[in-house]
Amino acid sequence: MERVDVAIVGGGPAGTSAAERAASHGAETVLFEQGVPREDRDGIGPDSTDAAGMLDYWIDIMDFDYREIPDEVIHRELEGTEFIGPTNTVTLTTTGMEASYPKFGYTFHRARMDDWLHERAADAGADLRVGTGVKDLETDLRAESENGPTHTLTLSNGDRLEAQYVVLADGPQRRITLDALDQFTAPGRSVSDHLSPPKANHIAYQEYRDFPPELFEEFEDTLKFWWGYMPGETAYPWVFPNDGTVARVGLTMPIGMELENVANPGSYKLLRPDDDRLPSGSEYIRRLLEQEYGDEYDIEEDIPLVEDRGKSKGTETYPISSTRPIDSPVGANIAVAGGAMGTTSAFHEGGYHVAVRTGKIAGRLAATDSLANYNDVWKRAIGDEILRNVSFADIVKDYEPDDWDWAFGVINDMQGDATGNNLISKGYSAGLGASKVLLSYKKRKFDYRNGGYVQLREDEYFY
Ligand SMILES: Cc1cc2nc3c(=O)[nH]c(=O)nc-3n(C[C@H](O)[C@H](O)[C@H](O)COP(=O)(O)OP(=O)(O)OC[C@H]3O[C@@H](n4cnc5c(N)ncnc54)[C@H](O)[C@@H]3O)c2cc1C
Known part of the structure:
Protein backbone atom coordinates (compact mmCIF):
# COMPACT_ATOMS: atom_id res chain seq x y z
CA MET A 1 0.00 0.00 0.00
CA GLU A 2 1.22 3.52 -0.79
CA ARG A 3 2.38 5.35 2.35
CA VAL A 4 2.77 9.12 2.96
CA ASP A 5 3.53 11.39 5.89
CA VAL A 6 0.52 13.69 5.52
CA ALA A 7 -2.77 13.06 3.71
CA ILE A 8 -5.24 15.91 3.23
CA VAL A 9 -8.93 15.47 2.45
CA GLY A 10 -10.33 18.42 0.47
CA GLY A 11 -8.64 20.95 -1.82
CA GLY A 12 -10.35 24.22 -0.81
CA PRO A 13 -8.47 27.05 0.96
CA ALA A 14 -7.94 25.00 4.14
CA GLY A 15 -6.70 21.88 2.35
CA THR A 16 -4.38 23.58 -0.16
CA SER A 17 -2.90 25.78 2.58
CA ALA A 18 -2.24 22.67 4.68
CA ALA A 19 -0.63 20.95 1.68
CA GLU A 20 1.63 23.93 0.93
CA ARG A 21 2.86 24.17 4.54
CA ALA A 22 3.29 20.42 5.00
CA ALA A 23 5.27 20.01 1.77
CA SER A 24 7.35 23.15 2.51
CA HIS A 25 8.38 21.54 5.78
CA GLY A 26 9.63 18.47 3.98
CA ALA A 27 6.73 16.08 4.53
CA GLU A 28 5.65 13.73 1.79
CA THR A 29 2.19 15.19 1.27
CA VAL A 30 -0.77 14.11 -0.81
CA LEU A 31 -4.06 16.01 -1.13
CA PHE A 32 -7.32 14.56 -2.45
CA GLU A 33 -9.92 16.84 -3.99
CA GLN A 34 -12.98 15.14 -5.41
CA GLY A 35 -13.20 17.80 -8.16
CA VAL A 36 -16.23 19.91 -9.05
CA PRO A 37 -17.05 21.44 -12.46
CA ARG A 38 -17.67 25.21 -12.60
CA GLU A 39 -18.51 27.60 -15.42
CA ASP A 40 -15.62 29.88 -14.42
CA ARG A 41 -12.83 27.26 -14.45
CA ASP A 42 -11.50 24.96 -17.18
CA GLY A 43 -11.70 21.40 -15.92
CA ILE A 44 -12.58 20.30 -12.44
CA GLY A 45 -11.26 21.87 -9.25
CA PRO A 46 -12.32 22.58 -5.70
CA ASP A 47 -15.85 23.63 -4.88
CA SER A 48 -15.11 27.35 -5.13
CA THR A 49 -18.45 28.81 -4.03
CA ASP A 50 -18.17 32.05 -2.10
CA ALA A 51 -19.40 35.64 -2.09
CA ALA A 52 -15.65 36.28 -2.04
CA GLY A 53 -15.31 39.34 0.12
CA MET A 54 -12.11 39.87 2.10
CA LEU A 55 -11.74 42.46 4.88
CA ASP A 56 -8.45 44.27 5.50
CA TYR A 57 -7.43 42.46 8.70
CA TRP A 58 -8.47 39.05 7.33
CA ILE A 59 -5.43 39.16 5.02
CA ASP A 60 -3.24 39.38 8.12
CA ILE A 61 -5.17 36.48 9.65
CA MET A 62 -4.44 34.45 6.49
CA ASP A 63 -0.80 35.31 7.16
CA PHE A 64 -0.23 36.70 3.67
CA ASP A 65 1.46 39.88 2.59
CA TYR A 66 -1.32 41.41 0.48
CA ARG A 67 1.23 42.28 -2.20
CA GLU A 68 1.78 38.56 -2.85
CA ILE A 69 -1.79 38.04 -4.01
CA PRO A 70 -1.90 38.12 -7.84
CA ASP A 71 -3.72 41.07 -9.43
CA GLU A 72 -6.04 38.83 -11.45
CA VAL A 73 -7.46 37.44 -8.20
CA ILE A 74 -8.78 40.83 -7.02
CA HIS A 75 -12.05 42.14 -8.45
CA ARG A 76 -12.64 45.41 -6.55
CA GLU A 77 -10.99 47.34 -3.78
CA LEU A 78 -13.58 48.30 -1.19
CA GLU A 79 -14.12 51.56 0.67
CA GLY A 80 -16.77 50.31 3.09
CA THR A 81 -19.94 48.43 3.78
CA GLU A 82 -23.59 49.29 4.26
CA PHE A 83 -25.91 47.53 6.69
CA ILE A 84 -29.44 48.32 5.62
CA GLY A 85 -32.21 47.78 8.16
CA PRO A 86 -35.94 48.17 7.49
CA THR A 87 -35.67 51.92 8.30
CA ASN A 88 -32.15 52.72 9.53
CA THR A 89 -28.91 52.21 7.63
CA VAL A 90 -25.37 52.06 8.99
CA THR A 91 -22.34 52.81 6.81
CA LEU A 92 -18.93 51.64 7.92
CA THR A 93 -15.80 52.93 6.21
CA THR A 94 -13.33 51.11 8.41
CA THR A 95 -13.33 47.69 10.07
CA GLY A 96 -11.83 49.41 13.12
CA MET A 97 -9.12 46.74 13.21
CA GLU A 98 -5.40 47.13 12.79
CA ALA A 99 -4.49 45.86 9.32
CA SER A 100 -1.67 46.02 6.78
CA TYR A 101 -3.95 46.30 3.75
CA PRO A 102 -4.64 50.00 3.14
CA LYS A 103 -8.29 49.74 2.01
CA PHE A 104 -11.43 48.46 3.74
CA GLY A 105 -11.05 45.15 1.88
CA TYR A 106 -11.59 43.70 -1.58
CA THR A 107 -13.80 41.32 -3.49
CA PHE A 108 -12.09 38.53 -5.36
CA HIS A 109 -12.41 35.79 -7.95
CA ARG A 110 -12.77 32.80 -5.69
CA ALA A 111 -11.87 30.13 -8.28
CA ARG A 112 -8.66 32.02 -9.21
CA MET A 113 -7.72 32.47 -5.54
CA ASP A 114 -8.24 28.74 -4.92
CA ASP A 115 -6.19 27.94 -8.03
CA TRP A 116 -3.39 30.19 -6.81
CA LEU A 117 -3.29 28.34 -3.47
CA HIS A 118 -3.28 25.07 -5.41
CA GLU A 119 -0.30 26.25 -7.48
CA ARG A 120 1.62 27.25 -4.35
CA ALA A 121 1.04 23.82 -2.85
CA ALA A 122 2.16 22.11 -6.06
CA ASP A 123 5.28 24.33 -6.22
CA ALA A 124 6.11 23.34 -2.64
CA GLY A 125 6.12 19.70 -3.75
CA ALA A 126 2.68 18.47 -2.60
CA ASP A 127 1.03 15.78 -4.72
CA LEU A 128 -2.43 17.18 -5.52
CA ARG A 129 -4.84 14.60 -6.87
CA VAL A 130 -7.84 16.47 -8.22
CA GLY A 131 -10.63 14.14 -9.30
CA THR A 132 -9.96 11.57 -6.60
CA GLY A 133 -12.30 11.66 -3.62
CA VAL A 134 -11.83 10.03 -0.25
CA LYS A 135 -14.55 7.51 0.59
CA ASP A 136 -13.49 6.34 3.99
CA LEU A 137 -10.89 6.80 6.69
CA GLU A 138 -9.94 4.31 9.36
CA THR A 139 -7.51 5.02 12.16
CA ASP A 140 -5.23 2.47 13.76
CA LEU A 141 -4.63 3.84 17.24
CA ARG A 142 -2.22 1.07 18.14
CA ALA A 143 -0.11 1.21 15.00
CA GLU A 144 3.53 0.26 15.45
CA SER A 145 4.79 3.58 14.19
CA GLU A 146 7.20 5.73 16.18
CA ASN A 147 4.82 8.69 15.73
CA GLY A 148 1.73 6.89 16.97
CA PRO A 149 -1.60 6.30 15.21
CA THR A 150 -1.76 5.84 11.42
CA HIS A 151 -4.68 6.04 9.00
CA THR A 152 -5.91 4.09 6.01
CA LEU A 153 -7.79 6.12 3.41
CA THR A 154 -10.02 4.41 0.87
CA LEU A 155 -10.23 6.42 -2.34
CA SER A 156 -12.98 6.82 -4.92
CA ASN A 157 -10.89 4.82 -7.44
CA GLY A 158 -10.76 1.90 -5.00
CA ASP A 159 -7.10 2.41 -4.02
CA ARG A 160 -6.01 2.55 -0.41
CA LEU A 161 -3.29 4.69 1.10
CA GLU A 162 -1.69 4.85 4.53
CA ALA A 163 -0.83 8.16 6.20
CA GLN A 164 0.82 9.07 9.46
CA TYR A 165 -1.15 12.31 9.81
CA VAL A 166 -4.46 13.41 8.31
CA VAL A 167 -5.82 16.92 7.81
CA LEU A 168 -9.58 16.90 7.28
CA ALA A 169 -10.55 19.89 5.15
CA ASP A 170 -13.69 18.56 3.48
CA GLY A 171 -15.73 21.73 4.08
CA PRO A 172 -19.14 22.20 5.70
CA GLN A 173 -20.65 18.96 4.38
CA ARG A 174 -18.05 17.06 6.49
CA ARG A 175 -18.66 13.83 4.62
CA ILE A 176 -15.43 12.26 5.91
CA THR A 177 -14.95 14.33 9.04
CA LEU A 178 -18.07 13.16 10.90
CA ASP A 179 -17.40 9.42 10.72
CA ALA A 180 -13.65 9.86 11.10
CA LEU A 181 -14.13 11.73 14.38
CA ASP A 182 -16.85 9.42 15.62
CA GLN A 183 -14.14 6.78 16.00
CA PHE A 184 -13.16 8.69 19.15
CA THR A 185 -16.44 9.84 20.71
CA ALA A 186 -17.96 8.31 23.84
CA PRO A 187 -20.57 5.56 23.32
CA GLY A 188 -23.89 7.12 22.37
CA ARG A 189 -22.25 10.44 21.47
CA SER A 190 -21.49 11.66 17.95
CA VAL A 191 -19.69 14.64 16.45
CA SER A 192 -22.96 15.11 14.54
CA ASP A 193 -24.48 16.26 17.85
CA HIS A 194 -22.48 19.45 17.19
CA LEU A 195 -21.70 19.53 13.48
CA SER A 196 -24.57 17.78 11.72
CA PRO A 197 -24.83 19.67 8.40
CA PRO A 198 -28.60 20.39 8.48
CA LYS A 199 -28.32 21.86 11.99
CA SER A 321 -21.08 26.42 8.20
CA SER A 322 -22.83 28.63 10.75
CA THR A 323 -21.83 27.26 14.10
CA ARG A 324 -18.97 27.27 16.60
CA PRO A 325 -15.69 25.37 16.12
CA ILE A 326 -14.62 22.03 17.57
CA ASP A 327 -11.24 20.87 18.79
CA SER A 328 -9.47 18.15 16.82
CA PRO A 329 -8.60 14.65 18.08
CA VAL A 330 -4.90 15.38 17.89
CA GLY A 331 -4.09 12.31 20.00
CA ALA A 332 -5.20 10.30 16.97
CA ASN A 333 -2.94 12.35 14.64
CA ILE A 334 -5.91 14.11 13.03
CA ALA A 335 -6.45 17.84 12.56
CA VAL A 336 -9.72 19.27 11.23
CA ALA A 337 -9.42 22.66 9.49
CA GLY A 338 -11.62 25.41 8.03
CA GLY A 339 -15.32 24.93 7.33
CA ALA A 340 -15.19 21.27 8.41
CA MET A 341 -14.27 22.30 11.96
CA GLY A 342 -16.89 25.07 12.05
CA THR A 343 -14.80 28.23 11.75
CA THR A 344 -16.92 30.14 9.22
CA SER A 345 -18.76 33.00 10.92
CA ALA A 346 -22.52 32.64 11.26
CA PHE A 347 -22.66 36.41 11.58
CA HIS A 348 -21.00 37.64 8.38
CA GLU A 349 -20.17 34.39 6.52
CA GLY A 350 -16.46 35.19 6.43
CA GLY A 351 -14.56 31.95 6.49
CA TYR A 352 -11.90 31.96 3.81
CA HIS A 353 -9.34 33.64 6.06
CA VAL A 354 -9.75 31.25 8.99
CA ALA A 355 -9.77 28.28 6.61
CA VAL A 356 -6.40 29.35 5.18
CA ARG A 357 -4.90 29.99 8.60
CA THR A 358 -6.08 26.78 10.28
CA GLY A 359 -4.95 24.85 7.20
CA LYS A 360 -1.50 26.45 7.31
CA ILE A 361 -1.13 25.61 11.01
CA ALA A 362 -2.35 22.03 10.59
CA GLY A 363 0.02 21.39 7.66
CA ARG A 364 3.05 22.80 9.43
CA LEU A 365 2.42 20.95 12.67
CA ALA A 366 1.71 17.65 10.90
CA ALA A 367 4.95 17.93 8.93
CA THR A 368 6.99 18.64 12.05
CA ASP A 369 5.49 15.87 14.21
CA SER A 370 3.93 18.49 16.50
CA LEU A 371 0.25 18.05 15.73
CA ALA A 372 -0.41 17.64 19.46
CA ASN A 373 -0.18 21.45 19.68
CA TYR A 374 -2.79 22.13 16.98
CA ASN A 375 -5.73 23.02 19.25
CA ASP A 376 -3.64 25.51 21.22
CA VAL A 377 -1.97 27.04 18.20
CA TRP A 378 -5.15 27.67 16.17
CA LYS A 379 -6.77 29.32 19.20
CA ARG A 380 -3.81 31.65 19.58
CA ALA A 381 -3.93 32.53 15.88
CA ILE A 382 -7.67 32.99 15.28
CA GLY A 383 -9.23 32.85 18.76
CA ASP A 384 -9.97 36.59 18.91
CA GLU A 385 -11.68 36.48 15.53
CA ILE A 386 -13.80 33.46 16.51
CA LEU A 387 -14.69 35.12 19.83
CA ARG A 388 -15.90 38.27 18.05
CA ASN A 389 -17.89 36.32 15.49
CA VAL A 390 -19.65 33.91 17.83
CA SER A 391 -20.46 36.73 20.27
CA PHE A 392 -22.06 38.86 17.54
CA ALA A 393 -23.95 35.87 16.13
CA ASP A 394 -25.35 35.14 19.58
CA ILE A 395 -26.47 38.71 20.21
CA VAL A 396 -28.41 39.00 16.97
CA LYS A 397 -29.77 35.44 17.01
CA ASP A 398 -33.36 36.39 17.78
CA TYR A 399 -33.41 39.85 16.21
CA GLU A 400 -36.55 40.80 14.34
CA PRO A 401 -36.87 43.77 11.97
CA ASP A 402 -37.54 46.28 14.79
CA ASP A 403 -34.47 45.08 16.68
CA TRP A 404 -32.28 45.72 13.65
CA ASP A 405 -33.65 49.22 13.32
CA TRP A 406 -33.07 49.82 17.01
CA ALA A 407 -29.49 48.50 16.83
CA PHE A 408 -28.63 50.53 13.74
CA GLY A 409 -30.17 53.62 15.35
CA VAL A 410 -27.97 53.09 18.41
CA ILE A 411 -24.86 52.64 16.30
CA ASN A 412 -25.58 55.84 14.43
CA ASP A 413 -26.18 57.69 17.71
CA MET A 414 -22.86 56.47 19.04
CA GLN A 415 -21.14 58.17 16.17
CA GLY A 416 -23.33 61.19 16.05
CA ASP A 417 -23.40 60.79 12.28
CA ALA A 418 -24.32 58.16 9.76
CA THR A 419 -21.27 55.97 10.26
CA GLY A 420 -20.81 53.37 12.95
CA ASN A 421 -17.04 53.16 12.63
CA ASN A 422 -15.19 51.56 15.51
CA LEU A 423 -18.46 50.43 17.05
CA ILE A 424 -16.84 48.21 19.59
CA SER A 425 -13.36 49.66 19.87
CA LYS A 426 -14.77 53.08 20.88
CA GLY A 427 -16.04 51.55 24.09
CA TYR A 428 -17.94 54.63 25.23
CA SER A 429 -21.63 54.81 25.88
CA ALA A 430 -24.01 57.10 24.10
CA GLY A 431 -27.06 56.61 26.23
CA LEU A 432 -28.86 53.49 27.36
CA GLY A 433 -29.08 51.81 23.97
CA ALA A 434 -25.35 51.92 23.39
CA SER A 435 -24.65 50.63 26.88
CA LYS A 436 -26.98 47.72 26.22
CA VAL A 437 -25.23 46.80 22.95
CA LEU A 438 -21.76 47.06 24.45
CA LEU A 439 -22.71 45.23 27.62
CA SER A 440 -24.28 42.28 25.87
CA TYR A 441 -21.27 42.06 23.55
CA LYS A 442 -18.85 42.13 26.47
CA LYS A 443 -20.92 39.58 28.38
CA ARG A 444 -20.94 37.14 25.44
CA LYS A 445 -17.21 37.56 25.02
CA PHE A 446 -16.71 36.91 28.72
CA ASP A 447 -18.86 33.77 28.59
CA TYR A 448 -16.82 32.42 25.66
CA ARG A 449 -13.39 33.47 27.00
CA ASN A 450 -10.42 31.07 27.13
CA GLY A 451 -11.66 28.98 24.23
CA GLY A 452 -15.15 28.60 25.77
CA TYR A 453 -16.56 28.93 22.22
CA VAL A 454 -15.35 25.40 21.42
CA GLN A 455 -18.28 22.98 21.16
CA LEU A 456 -16.35 19.73 21.50
CA ARG A 457 -13.16 19.88 23.51
CA GLU A 458 -10.05 17.80 23.01
CA ASP A 459 -10.52 16.11 26.40
CA GLU A 460 -13.93 14.80 25.27
CA TYR A 461 -12.35 12.43 22.73
CA PHE A 462 -11.52 8.86 23.78
CA TYR A 463 -8.47 7.06 22.42
C1 LIG B 1 -22.38 31.58 -0.75
C2 LIG B 1 -21.19 31.72 0.18
C3 LIG B 1 -20.63 32.95 0.39
C4 LIG B 1 -19.49 33.09 1.19
N1 LIG B 1 -18.90 34.30 1.29
C5 LIG B 1 -17.72 34.43 1.92
C6 LIG B 1 -17.01 35.66 1.88
O1 LIG B 1 -17.47 36.62 1.27
N2 LIG B 1 -15.82 35.75 2.52
C7 LIG B 1 -15.29 34.68 3.17
O2 LIG B 1 -14.19 34.82 3.74
N3 LIG B 1 -15.94 33.50 3.23
C8 LIG B 1 -17.13 33.34 2.60
N4 LIG B 1 -17.78 32.14 2.60
C9 LIG B 1 -17.22 31.05 3.43
C10 LIG B 1 -16.07 30.35 2.74
O3 LIG B 1 -16.44 30.01 1.43
C11 LIG B 1 -15.72 29.07 3.53
O4 LIG B 1 -15.51 29.40 4.88
C12 LIG B 1 -14.47 28.41 2.96
O5 LIG B 1 -14.70 27.98 1.65
C13 LIG B 1 -14.06 27.21 3.80
O6 LIG B 1 -12.93 26.63 3.19
P1 LIG B 1 -12.61 25.09 3.35
O7 LIG B 1 -11.35 24.82 2.61
O8 LIG B 1 -12.67 24.72 4.77
O9 LIG B 1 -13.84 24.33 2.68
P2 LIG B 1 -14.37 24.35 1.16
O10 LIG B 1 -13.99 25.60 0.48
O11 LIG B 1 -15.79 23.94 1.23
O12 LIG B 1 -13.53 23.19 0.48
C14 LIG B 1 -13.74 21.82 0.79
C15 LIG B 1 -13.29 21.01 -0.40
O13 LIG B 1 -13.31 19.63 -0.05
C16 LIG B 1 -13.74 18.88 -1.16
N5 LIG B 1 -14.23 17.59 -0.63
C17 LIG B 1 -15.32 17.40 0.15
N6 LIG B 1 -15.45 16.10 0.47
C18 LIG B 1 -14.39 15.47 -0.12
C19 LIG B 1 -13.98 14.10 -0.16
N7 LIG B 1 -14.64 13.15 0.48
N8 LIG B 1 -12.87 13.78 -0.87
C20 LIG B 1 -12.17 14.76 -1.52
N9 LIG B 1 -12.54 16.06 -1.54
C21 LIG B 1 -13.62 16.41 -0.83
C22 LIG B 1 -14.82 19.74 -1.80
O14 LIG B 1 -14.99 19.43 -3.16
C23 LIG B 1 -14.23 21.15 -1.61
O15 LIG B 1 -13.49 21.59 -2.71
C24 LIG B 1 -18.93 31.96 1.83
C25 LIG B 1 -19.51 30.70 1.64
C26 LIG B 1 -20.64 30.58 0.83
C27 LIG B 1 -21.23 29.22 0.63
Missing part, protein backbone atom coordinates in the same frame (compact mmCIF):
# COMPACT_ATOMS: atom_id res chain seq x y z
CA ALA A 200 -24.85 23.39 12.02
CA ASN A 201 -25.04 24.85 8.51
CA HIS A 202 -27.13 27.42 6.68
CA ILE A 203 -27.95 27.27 3.02
CA ALA A 204 -26.46 29.96 0.81
CA TYR A 205 -27.73 30.85 -2.65
CA GLN A 206 -26.23 33.36 -5.06
CA GLU A 207 -26.66 34.70 -8.57
CA TYR A 208 -24.31 36.65 -10.79
CA ARG A 209 -26.14 39.67 -12.22
CA ASP A 210 -25.01 42.32 -14.68
CA PHE A 211 -26.10 45.80 -13.53
CA PRO A 212 -26.62 48.95 -15.60
CA PRO A 213 -23.40 51.02 -15.20
CA GLU A 214 -25.07 53.97 -13.42
CA LEU A 215 -26.60 51.62 -10.86
CA PHE A 216 -23.44 49.57 -10.39
CA GLU A 217 -21.51 52.79 -9.72
CA GLU A 218 -23.60 53.33 -6.58
CA PHE A 219 -22.07 50.27 -4.90
CA GLU A 220 -18.93 49.51 -6.93
CA ASP A 221 -16.70 49.82 -3.84
CA THR A 222 -19.21 48.77 -1.17
CA LEU A 223 -20.59 45.54 0.26
CA LYS A 224 -24.32 45.77 0.97
CA PHE A 225 -26.20 43.67 3.52
CA TRP A 226 -29.93 43.84 4.26
CA TRP A 227 -30.74 42.86 7.84
CA GLY A 228 -34.25 42.21 9.13
CA TYR A 229 -35.63 41.70 5.61
CA MET A 230 -36.13 37.94 5.80
CA PRO A 231 -36.87 35.69 8.79
CA GLY A 232 -34.48 33.26 10.46
CA GLU A 233 -31.38 33.35 12.60
CA THR A 234 -28.65 35.23 10.70
CA ALA A 235 -30.67 35.21 7.49
CA TYR A 236 -29.90 38.07 5.15
CA PRO A 237 -29.39 38.99 1.50
CA TRP A 238 -26.34 40.82 0.18
CA VAL A 239 -24.79 42.39 -2.94
CA PHE A 240 -21.04 42.18 -3.58
CA PRO A 241 -19.54 44.07 -6.57
CA ASN A 242 -17.36 41.99 -8.90
CA ASP A 243 -15.54 42.79 -12.14
CA GLY A 244 -17.02 44.97 -14.90
CA THR A 245 -20.59 45.73 -13.87
CA VAL A 246 -21.28 42.24 -12.50
CA ALA A 247 -22.24 41.72 -8.86
CA ARG A 248 -22.95 38.62 -6.83
CA VAL A 249 -26.39 38.87 -5.30
CA GLY A 250 -26.98 36.25 -2.65
CA LEU A 251 -28.41 35.30 0.68
CA THR A 252 -27.98 32.92 3.53
CA MET A 253 -30.78 31.31 5.55
CA PRO A 254 -31.34 28.43 7.98
CA ILE A 255 -31.98 25.00 6.47
CA GLY A 256 -35.51 23.60 6.75
CA MET A 257 -37.19 26.65 8.24
CA GLU A 258 -41.00 26.77 7.83
CA LEU A 259 -43.26 29.80 7.44
CA GLU A 260 -45.51 28.66 10.30
CA ASN A 261 -42.55 29.01 12.69
CA VAL A 262 -42.02 32.68 11.82
CA ALA A 263 -43.30 35.09 14.44
CA ASN A 264 -44.62 38.28 12.78
CA PRO A 265 -44.23 37.32 9.11
CA GLY A 266 -45.85 40.63 8.16
CA SER A 267 -42.85 42.56 9.50
CA TYR A 268 -40.41 41.20 6.87
CA LYS A 269 -40.08 43.20 3.67
CA LEU A 270 -39.30 40.14 1.57
CA LEU A 271 -42.37 38.15 2.66
CA ARG A 272 -45.81 38.64 1.11
CA PRO A 273 -49.23 38.27 2.79
CA ASP A 274 -50.23 35.55 0.30
CA ASP A 275 -47.08 33.41 0.81
CA ASP A 276 -48.06 29.89 1.81
CA ARG A 277 -44.43 28.90 2.39
CA LEU A 278 -41.06 30.62 2.65
CA PRO A 279 -39.72 31.78 -0.71
CA SER A 280 -36.88 29.88 -2.44
CA GLY A 281 -33.46 31.54 -2.68
CA SER A 282 -34.08 32.73 -6.23
CA GLU A 283 -37.50 34.12 -5.30
CA TYR A 284 -35.98 36.05 -2.38
CA ILE A 285 -33.38 37.54 -4.72
CA ARG A 286 -36.03 38.47 -7.27
CA ARG A 287 -38.05 40.22 -4.55
CA LEU A 288 -34.99 42.04 -3.21
CA LEU A 289 -34.01 43.34 -6.65
CA GLU A 290 -37.61 44.24 -7.41
CA GLN A 291 -37.94 46.15 -4.16
CA GLU A 292 -34.62 47.99 -4.43
CA TYR A 293 -34.48 48.67 -8.15
CA GLY A 294 -37.86 47.67 -9.60
CA ASP A 295 -39.17 51.26 -9.77
CA GLU A 296 -36.65 52.23 -12.40
CA TYR A 297 -35.56 48.96 -13.97
CA ASP A 298 -37.02 45.84 -15.47
CA ILE A 299 -35.11 43.30 -13.37
CA GLU A 300 -34.77 40.39 -15.81
CA GLU A 301 -34.03 42.64 -18.77
CA ASP A 302 -31.86 45.36 -17.21
CA ILE A 303 -30.14 43.30 -14.48
CA PRO A 304 -29.81 39.90 -16.21
CA LEU A 305 -28.24 36.70 -14.92
CA VAL A 306 -24.66 36.17 -16.13
CA GLU A 307 -24.70 32.52 -17.07
CA ASP A 308 -21.02 31.79 -17.68
CA ARG A 309 -20.16 31.91 -13.97
CA GLY A 310 -20.82 29.86 -10.87
CA LYS A 311 -21.81 26.24 -10.72
CA SER A 312 -24.98 26.20 -12.71
CA LYS A 313 -25.70 28.91 -15.29
CA GLY A 314 -24.89 31.87 -13.11
CA THR A 315 -26.31 30.48 -9.88
CA GLU A 316 -25.01 28.39 -7.00
CA THR A 317 -26.50 26.82 -3.91
CA TYR A 318 -24.14 25.65 -1.22
CA PRO A 319 -24.19 24.86 2.49
CA ILE A 320 -22.27 27.25 4.71
